[in-house]
Amino acid sequence: MSQSTPRAPQPRLPAAAACALLAVLAGCTSDVANPVGAGLPGELQLNTPQTLFVGAMSVSGQVAVKDESRSYDHNELLYFGVQGSEASSILARYDVTTLPDSLPAGSVLNETTVTSVKLRLFRTEAYAAVPDSLLDEVHPLLPQNPQKVFETYTLAAPLDAALYPGPEPATEAQIGSQTGSGASVFLDLPVAQFLSWVTAGMNGLLIREGSGSQPGLVGYAAVDMTSSGYQEIDRVGAGTTVGPVLTVAYRDAAAELDTAFVFEPVADVSTFHALAAPPSGLAAGFEVQTHLRRYPYFFPDLDGLPDDILINRAVLRLAIDANSFGPVESLVLHEVPLSLLADRDTVTVQEIEAVAVTSAGILAVDLGQMIFDEETWVGFDVTGTMQRALNGALAPDTVLLLTAGEDFGGYRVSGNYTPDFYFGRMLFLGTAHPAQPPHFEITFTPFSGGGL
Amino acid sequence: MSACARVAAVAALSLLLGAAAAPAQSPFAQTNIGQDLRVSDARIEGRGGWGVAESDTLSPSFHNVAGLPGLRHVAISVCGFAALTASETATSSRNSSRVATPSVRLGLPLDGGRAVVTAGFRALRGTQYTTVTPLETLLPDPADPLGDPVIFHGTETLVREGTQFEVPLGGAYRVNDRLSFGATLNLVRGVVRERLRDDIGTPDGTGDSPYVAISEVLTDDISGLSTTWSVQASPWRQLRVGASVTPGHGWDMTRTRDMLGLPGTRTQLYEVRLPATWSLGAQTPVRGRWRAGFEYESQPFGGFEGNDAWAAEMVDAWRWSAGVERVEQWRRHGGWRNLPLRLGVMRQRWPYRVGGSDVLETRIAAGTGLTFRDQSGHLDVALSYGWTGERQDNGLADRTWRLTVSLAGLERWW
Structure with a gap:
């Protein structure tokens, strides 16, 4: 064939044909890779794991x-009880000397007007008793609502929270003992003892597990519990004082005053006097x-x-x-x-x-x-x-x-x-x-x- | 640039883009030096592959550059093919497709066409195939790690890919009307890469998968230089013969091995020696517009050296092809009868064994084409069907449809 050969004009077929062929080429697809072809000699052989x-x-x-x-005495929970080799008591100190300042002039403060003094503890939900069917939703390895004997003592010397965890401090007289369990525990304290704290101040309280308690460490809310921990407390809304407060019931008929005073601890801490x-x-x-x-x-x-x-x-x-x-x-x-x-x-x-x-x-x-x-x-x-x-x-x-x-x-x-x-x-x-x-x-x- | 040259340029670009998405070729290409991807143009493909004695100034053939003298315009030729391959083993089958990297060749006439300088790009061999096979391994049981190991299931994926290509730079010179010579210096580059990955899931098939993954990559980067010497002659009447030889030469190989997750690359340099390749062919008019031709090519890869794993399976490759062509005519109202018609057959032995037996391939082809307006180029297509390998001998067999397209544009540049 030669370039010089005369020829008739052709239509615009070349471009159309080229485009059509390219479209065919572009449309080819392959099946997903499978074993076909496997076993041919290759130079790359992986070692076995x-x-x-x-x-x-x-x-x-x-x-x-x-x-x-955050120092140790500012932890959000107070631990109470014995579990295995671990044992802890609760220490708390209150300043109740300000109570007279809260009363109207002429009010009387004695064993008649102070009708009760209670120390309240809020237990966290993790230690609640739950149905067996829900055990896997809480903490099965935690003691479930154990019955505890709470023995309360006054301290022989002012509480120094910086000493803990450590041995229990020396105490004076035992001022209470009662059994309790549940989401909240109220410990009755002698009114006369309280009135002496009003006039002379207090060293602090030790709440120790007494004999007859069911085993297990139980966590109660400390005064330092922040709002983020509130949902660990049953039915307590934000803003509630959840620490171990003293609640003093006061009724003075002559002054037509019937009210309650709540004292937060100025310090509270777990002793963890025994640790594994x-x-x-x-x-x-x-x-x-x-x-x-x-x-x-x-x-x-x-x-x-x-x-x-x-x-x-x-x-x-x-x-x-x-x-x-x-x-x-x-x-x-x-x-x-x-x-x-x-x-x-x-x-x-x-x-x-x-x-x-x-x-x-x-x-x-x-x-x-x-x-x-x-x-x-x-x-x-x-x-x-x-x-x-x-x-x-x-x-x-x-x-x-x-x-x-x-x-x-x-x-x-x-x-x-x-x-x-x-x-x-x-x-x-x-x-x-x-x-x-x-x-x-x-x-x-x-x-x-x-x-x- | 003329309209047809623009078409050729756009088509070349499109083919290149299409080649980038090529997913797979024959599974026979997954091993050794890879599958022969050389393709000159669709005219030669349509005739079964013969063309070493070809000389055509309207649709210039770069199959043998000694045939280029006589060219009066700058010639740009682009050729590529797409293949659909159905592969089967005794237990499974797979259809795969591929668009090959196209070849691009340029011929520049000098001294009124007596001499031609040429440059270009073409793929030599390629390997592009992926297999996925089930995998089992024993590992400690997460539920009882110190007990007996348990079976973990997974898959092993082997991807072998890469193309060897050459950039031929050379020229041809016509001594007289019956004799011309050509020579090219071929810059060879390329890569053969194997990626092997084991993905092992958890024993029950759930959970974080893969539980264990291993991946390594072996890459051979190829760099070489070869020469090709060619000749064409018309010893008697319109009989035309041609021959070319590429002497034995070396490739510098840089082997790198990487393991996913390990720092650094292990590198090894070595050289492979490729045997000489030679081809011989002839063509002659037979009757009217018909002409016939044949070609034989020898690649004695039995003499390959440098890579023991490849050499162990290599054999002497050969290829012969024969066919006829009814040349194009431009008679008014000639219709389809004006178009060229090409028919051919090719049979070859691949340069390596698979499954312990030679890989034999037979292909039959047909093709046609047309000349652009003002004789500014040529479009040719060829369709072939091939049989490769035998299941009982090689363990697998291929059936391949191949569509080859080539565009040649002629540009008056001075």
């Missing part, structure tokens, strides 16, 4: 944690304690892992110790530098928050329900942390600090309370346990190109 159980820790310890913005010792080490167990916060820290010994591996899944598995008790709490693993924790008995929440990176967490762990359901393990997916450790992307002195759901870290249970609110001990079996020791279950795949 392997699992290594790492129980040894390169570092471990435990540390008490405090909130530097934490596990002696990881061999004995892990403990996450709230209210009086105490958290464990540790890091696995990864020396047994080969080089050039991808950690497909790393899970820290902890077996629940049936001696645990407490409310629903989140559990969170934070990456923190060992230098913050080592050789220190106590660190602050603020110090942790400043450096912590969340590794993994479980929202709202209901240990009671898990024990009821005969579940054994809780697991934390720490794949990212372990991979970064192997990659050298994790600071070499990093450890994992196991905490409850603090305000930071993204795993707080709700807006109701922080881990300093409820007292609880979440216990997990230690490395010495013969059948269910804690371990890091590390599933990894060696890089097929690792030998290059």
